Amino acid sequence: MLNANDFKQAIQTIDALGVTPGVLVKVIDLANDPNTDLETISAVLRNDGALAADIMRISNSPYYAPGTPHSNLMSAISHLGMGEIIQIVNLSLARQLFAHDLSSYGVSANDYWSDSISAALVMEALAKATGLNAEDAYTLGILHALGRMLINSVIEEKGFTICWDGQQPIEEWERDAVGFDFAEAGALLLEHWDFPPATCDVIRGQLNPEVVVEPVSVLGALQFTRRLIALTGLDLNNQGWQLPMADPFVQVSGLTPESVSQLVSACRDTFQSIRQSVDLGWAEAKA
Numbered sequence: 001m002l003n004a005n006d007f008k009q010a011i012q013t014i015d016a017l018g019v020t021p022g023v024l025v026k027v028i029d030l031a032n033d034p035n036t037d038l039e040t041i042s043a044v045l046r047n048d049g050a051l052a053a054d055i056m057r058i059s060n061s062p063y064y065a066p067g068t069p070h071s072n073l074m075s076a077i078s079h080l081g082m083g084e085i086i087q088i089v090n091l092s093l094a095r096q097l098f099a100h101d102l103s104s105y106g107v108s109a110n111d112y113w114s115d116s117i118s119a120a121l122v123m124e125a126l127a128k129a130t131g132l133n134a135e136d137a138y139t140l141g142i143l144h145a146l147g148r149m150l151i152n153s154v155i156e157e158k159g160f161t162i163c164w165d166g167q168q169p170i171e172e173w174e175r176d177a178v179g180f181d182f183a184e185a186g187a188l189l190l191e192h193w194d195f196p197p198a199t200c201d202v203i204r205g206q207l208n209p210e211v212v213v214e215p216v217s218v219l220g221a222l223q224f225t226r227r228l229i230a231l232t233g234l235d236l237n238n239q240g241w242q243l244p245m246a247d248p249f250v251q252v253s254g255l256t257p258e259s260v261s262q263l264v265s266a267c268r269d270t271f272q273s274i275r276q277s278v279d280l281g282w283a284e285a286k287a
Contacts, residue, residue, distance in 0.1 A: 006178075010154045023048050024089050024139070025195055031082045031135065041085060042074050054092040055085070063273050064088075086135045090120065090142045091274070102148055104155045105164045112149075114234040116142050117274060119225050121267040122236075126221045129263065130253045137218055140202055144222055147186030147203075151178055171207055183207045215252040224249035228264070236268035 026044050030036040045052050052073050059076040060069045064084070070076040077085055098113040120141030127137035151174055155162060164173045171181040180188075187204035191197075202219045209223055224247065231241040243250065243257045250260065 006154060006158070010150060010157060022193060023051060024093055025193065027086060027089050028135065028139065028196075031086055036082075038074070038077050038082075041082070042077050045073060045077070045085075045089075051089065051092055054095070055088050058088050058091055062276070083135060087138060090139055091117075094120075094142050097146065097149060100149075102152045104152045104160075104162065105148060105170070106166060107148070111234055112145070114271075114275075115145055115229065118229055118232075118234055118236050118267065118271055119144050119222075121270055121274075122225045122228060122263070123218075123221055125263045125267055126225065126253075127218070129255065129259070130216050130221070132216065132218055132221060136199070137221060140199065140218055140222055141225060143186065143190065143199075143203060144206060144226070145182060145186070146189060147180075147182035147184065150185045150189050151180065151182060154178060181207060209248070216249075220249050220252075228260070232264055232268075236264055236271055 023044060027041060030041055030044065045055060056070060056073060056076055058064065059080055064080065070079060080088065094113060094116050098116055099109055101107065101109050102112055118141075120138045123137035123141035124134050126132070127134040155178065160177075162177050164170060164177075168176075171183070174181045174185075183204055183206050187200045190200045190203060202222060205219050206222050206226065214220070227247065228243070229236070231243070232238050243260055245257075250256070255263075
């Protein structure tokens with residue numbers, strides 16, 4: 001059994017992602033400031049060359065469909081606007097975070113990425129439908145399963161040969177195997193990266209429905225998103241799924257099974273467009 005110190009030590013050594021997680025925090029903070037201009041956002045993004053290049057490439061993809069290809073970062077940012085920039089930074093972060101198989105889970109990089117992107121799209125759609133902050137919701141969807149990367153890293157660093165059997169509930173296996181579930185591990189990693197406490201609290205609380213204190217909240221939306229994706233599949237493409245009539249989030253949010261079905265259909269179309277537009281060379285190589 002691993003302990004908290006093992007995880008804290010592992011967190012300290014996770015530096016392969018460079019400064020991108022910190023840049024995302026800065027961009028979100030700036031985007032929430034009404035006095036921020038696009039030049040300020042551009043100045044922050046220029047500090048991460050790999051991220052700036054990724055933003056340029058994604059912004060010129062068919063999904064964002066620029067009339068004329070952008071030749072510089074400022075042009076791309078001016079065309080996209082604040083909300084889209086946050087999404088692209090999130091997509092770039094997802095490409096880095098989820099580009100490796102989770103061998104201890106038996107989960108491919110492709111499925112790990114799909115789970116995160118589909119959750120982000122559903123969270124954003126739910127936020128727009130219920131009056132929550134769409135940018136925050138999208139980011140939480142991207143990051144909701146981040147803790148699995150940390151758990152997988154710790155298992156590999158310690159030289160363990162333990163693997164999830166696919167039968168036991170995944171969070172139970174995590175607690176049995178390493179003493180932490182992915183929600184707690186993800187919150188620890190985000191705290192290390194200086195994400196806002198509210199974001200860390202939602203990631204930490206996603207497995208605990210009893211901690212929801214507001215009828216409609218991003219935490220409730222995340223918990224519902226996880227239940228929904230379990231029905232629809234990671235690519236939102238399962239057929240014949242049915243929403244339980246007594247789902248607590250649906251009851252308090254004013255959604256209906258019909259509106260949720262339409263939401264999933266729209267998110268599925270967007271998911272496929274993103275998948276075709278965002279270069280996933282690592283996924284194709286592993287296919």
